[in-house]
Amino acid sequence: MLSVKTPEEVLALIESEFDNLGKTELVSLYAAMGRVLAEDIMAEEYVPDFDRSTVDGYAVRAKDTFGCSDAIPAILSLAGEVLMGEGAEFKLEKETCCAVPTGGAVPEGADSVVMIEYTEDYGDGTIGIMKSAAPGMNMIFRGDDVFPGKLVLKKGRVLSSQDIGALAAMGKMEVPVAKRLHVGIISTGDELVPPEEKPAAGQIRDVNSPMLQAMLMGFGCEVTNYGIGKDDEALLTSMVERAFDECDAVLISGGSSVGVKDATCRIIEKLGTLLLHGIAMKPGKPTLMGKAQGKPIVGLPGHPVAAYFVTKLFVLPLLSRLEGRDMQRYAVKARLTESVGANHGRAQYQSVRLERREGVLYASPIRSKSGLITNLAGAEGWFCIERDCEGLAKDAEIEVFTEQEA
């Protein structure tokens, strides 16, 4: 018999039991935003590919300007002008200079650029330089940014807009990424009707399918919603088998009744191995996890708030493992607006609303008597009260995980 595991043990279990499925594809640079990079990206070229000026001014040989000043300018012959977007086709000789725009190519022979503010054009083919240049001043040299073989982006990274910019700079028009995981969702429960139906007496709408579909699609998965499975083991078995054939991972939510829970266990054991039977967390205890042919099957609690936390906390890390994603989650510090009790020996997860007042971020726990909507709607984040903590007082500083954007 499998025992109930702590959240840390569940994460360790995921780490040890599951691995990168290794399914990758090439996508266009323009479609790579938010995708999971499947290979390390090394530079293949020098960037920039030529020596560039970082200012508008005159390219010089630094030596020719040593000791010059406002009072005693160095007088250099104007050897030419580099136009934006064109190469510098000549070599700068001794005691000459060359006009270059910001970003323009610096000709061979020059080793620095003097800003236009420190020069004077005498109009007779000579330029006065009022400030001595040090070699390298106001220049970027070929390969200063990157050079062939330099590691630019690490495998597993979720590509940001800045990364897309870096890939564009290198001319990387096709990007190797992890294929989107295909996740199947099944809701179970004789009391459930699809959200578009008006519930009859004793029925409620299926909340988990649309909520989980939204969360998984937001995470970058393809989702197939297999609908609602009634409390019938044969029917449920065929639904799960079909989903398991078609998908990389299957989530079965609901089945709070002992009958369905047991059926889900038996279905998992028929397909493969049951790995987990309960997590020491609140809400979310009645969670099952199994594995068959390297793919996970997760039995989520029926209550949407519990299903939400189990999916955020364990299913997303599990999916990250399958696609080789380096999943990062950062917490913001906030102050609790009221005390929250906890003394049941389980990690407790609580949704909050966030509000900034006079520069301080306040977190208000969303309380409700097992309410669905009031517990879900309008939450801006959540925090955890650890297992061995007996609750948190008003004004306690907590770490909140937010639904952040941009």
Added chain:
Amino acid sequence: MLSVKTPEEVLALIESEFDNLGKTELVSLYAAMGRVLAEDIMAEEYVPDFDRSTVDGYAVRAKDTFGCSDAIPAILSLAGEVLMGEGAEFKLEKETCCAVPTGGAVPEGADSVVMIEYTEDYGDGTIGIMKSAAPGMNMIFRGDDVFPGKLVLKKGRVLSSQDIGALAAMGKMEVPVAKRLHVGIISTGDELVPPEEKPAAGQIRDVNSPMLQAMLMGFGCEVTNYGIGKDDEALLTSMVERAFDECDAVLISGGSSVGVKDATCRIIEKLGTLLLHGIAMKPGKPTLMGKAQGKPIVGLPGHPVAAYFVTKLFVLPLLSRLEGRDMQRYAVKARLTESVGANHGRAQYQSVRLERREGVLYASPIRSKSGLITNLAGAEGWFCIERDCEGLAKDAEIEVFTEQEA
């Protein structure tokens, strides 16, 4: 002549000059994730629509159980059983009870539910109750969660998976959202070639178009990339006019040369009003902003790092204003791994890499000599050194805005 404005002044300018375009549409619940809610959502029904049990047990009249215990159980006649997903079609009479599953309907007349653990089925049609019930115990009443007219979600909110769950619970299959903004992007610069081309001498690849396109698409916009405009005022004017006709907002990036900058100013003034000529920030100073027919035209700096920060800091809030988005951005606290100087009287923005060591989050500034790729690739967030700050020491606690997910 317009003066350079501080970041706070620019945000205030956006607030006062731009308003919600008011373009909305109805989308399916299944497509509403991440969209901006265009109307307050009020409940139209009671949820739940019937009194429900939160446990497996027996529905009772609390009064009938007063004073009972393990030693002296209250003996109640079993009047029936409520099945999951069905209504409770009878009324519970005095000194009777009724079996109900978790989530099942509680029959009229009952006011509480005793968990099965505290009962015994004598098998003769009677049930022993070992624990006295208080009215309301283990029950959720009709409308406890929401009732008609209750405000559930506020206009402007970016819909999260939990919000989708709440909407599903209410049967809200079509959701009023702000239409995706259509943003046009133009890059300018004679030195630029499209990223798919190999740059010739003196040329570099256009980084801003793909980077900005990725950022804006990630933010939920539709983007048209109008390509690269050469430094030719007539050509640029016709590109901007076309983009302005077709889009809700236009971004012109580049034109670091004085010629293009001036041309962009003139184009904005021809179409409407120039509102801003320079922001006191580093990088990002050479930023223009104008307005025509309520739509913005922004002239972004050519350097990708500067264009990135100006877009994150000002263009996304501006777009939020146009679509009525309640944009929230939260910072995480991190410790600087090295000192960062700043003493130029401008707010300074700096990209960082983040790393957690022994429970502490460390931020390493990404330094490079005006490098493109090394400054962009692999950043996990950014922070600001305020205008009046002379730099930050190693180990200083900073507030980092992250590229967060999930």
